[in-house]
Amino acid sequence: MEEALRHQANGYRAMKIKTGFGVDSDIRDMRAVRAAVGDDVQLMMDANCAYSVPAARRILMELEDTRVHFFEEPLSPENRHGYRELKGVSRTYVAAGENEYTKIGYRELISEGALDIIQPDLGAAGGFTECRKIAALAQAWHVPLIPHVWGTGIGLAAAVQFIATLPPQPLSLNPDEPMLEYDQSAHPFRQELIGGEFALNVRGCVEVPDKPGLGIEIDRNVIDRYRL
Secondary structure, three states, X not given: OEEEEEOOOOOOOEEEEEOOOOHHHHHHHHHHHHXXXXXXXXXXXXXXXXXXXXXXXHHHHHOHHHOEEEEEOOOOOOOHHHHHHHOOOOOOEEEEOOOOOHHHHHHHHHHOOOOXXXXXXXXXXXXXXXHHHHHHHHHHOOOOEOOOOOOOHHHHHHHHXXXXXXXXEOOOOOOEOXXXXXXXXXXXXXXXXXXXXXXXXXXXXXXXXOOOOOOXXXXXXXXXXXXX
């Protein structure tokens, strides 16, 4: 299970669930999670490219009453036509992009309207410089951007700083603030490596550090401890 948390002043509870274990299993699990957490928690699901278009479409339609906020990577990243087929099938947004690279890769993905939400990863899509260009493309097309975050605490720290520069989307009276993907699973290279810099506050948010650079210090003893 993963948890994605919105960084905003009044706090926000959201949860992203690892799925992709089969159509019937995913439908059953998402309904069970909704029943357990109630209606006040925003739910997302991430299938890691597990499905075909018909299978993903069935999941979206069956879970209409579960009010899933977005369905992440239901299809393989190469299947852009399939993503266009899925978009608009239900009220659930379709999200992907962690396997896309640089502004060139995102240009057609955004302009063709293949996704409701794009998810570039700073570690794969060209770092801050390139991802700022991707963000500008997304803003021009009114496409929300939620950075993909996975791996070490360094990537998490970079994503926090990047998100702090993103404007709410869409440009309107009541826009949505960008989310931070915050993995809750045990991972020594996430929090131990950076001295536990990031933790949820009482509002369920992560504070943006004001230290130099990424706002973290690397504990090299952790690297030595896990060196093979």
